[in-house]
Amino acid sequence: MTGAAEKRPRTKPAEIRRDELMDAAEALFLRKGFATTSVGEIVVEAGVAKGTFYLYFKTKDDVLDALRTRFIEGFCEKLDMALAAADRDWPDRIDIWVRTSVNAWLDSVARHDLVFHQHAPANREMKADNLVILRLASLLEQGAQAGAWTIDHPRLIAVMLFDALHGAVDDHLASKNPVGRATLIGLVTSFYRRALALAHD
Template structure:
């Protein structure tokens, strides 16, 4: 049988894909390196050529998530088919769908024993998202939706605080506590409106209208 030789980046990507799929399906702790290589039909030596350990492949998955977040938000921010309020709401929807699709693994990454991965998120994500959010806020100022003196600082404050709130929201979502979920959503939009100097209630109005049109 002829041995298939693949480009190193392609093979590395296959290992990351297989690991992420297995981590999500079976859990990180329950997945072994043997499971990962078996899934794509390569030897364990191939895995260790690219990664020193299972922890290192999880680190690579985290890097890819961060890049996916950057690309997703950049795509929304640069679009010309919606105004600034719609864009910000769509960004939060993007975050929500991304978190739901990787629920168990996201929780594992943010556990105390994985502080280096959690800290990577906390360090990299705000630095990536702040310029993109700042652009949307500046756009909102030009559209006369917002009245903000310091767009970049407003963007950073929104990113950091909503990131912290999202962990609480997910707890209520898993417990199917719709009342608390709605309360957090309303409170989050209320405080964002205050930070941005926007008309009170405008984010909820937009969100309701956007939901009705889908």
């Protein structure tokens, strides 16, 4: 191997470098807060030059946007995998949706609060573009087409069901005497089944 070849810089693929910057930023945001973290600290944490940061992001707000997108995509992936493993029993699919959603949320509270509480666009925008709501609406529409339940406006129903789950989990987290996780999942599942006029245990 020639000396020139040995000195050739080793670069990482752009996707890996971007992920490393996001990982570094997320660790700092969680540790010391978004507002008090600087771009300089992010690049030190990631072990890159400051100029490298600006190849991928304009500001740290852009990093938070990317972290929010990654969180939602990861959440949706868990839902998709759980539903893919389910049978075609529609009530069971609703149960799986609730159980997976509540568990995924409670298992990542700090990251959820970071990307949604630190970064808060208007609620109307969030509802319009929310991939979780769109997936739930699709599930409701498919169930209606299969005759599992009768509903009009599946997307609007999905928004209401999503907000019910969201509110229940938020209350659970804020409560000084919360119910157990299994009880919470059972209560939300029962609410979903009643809302869709399904038999419940």
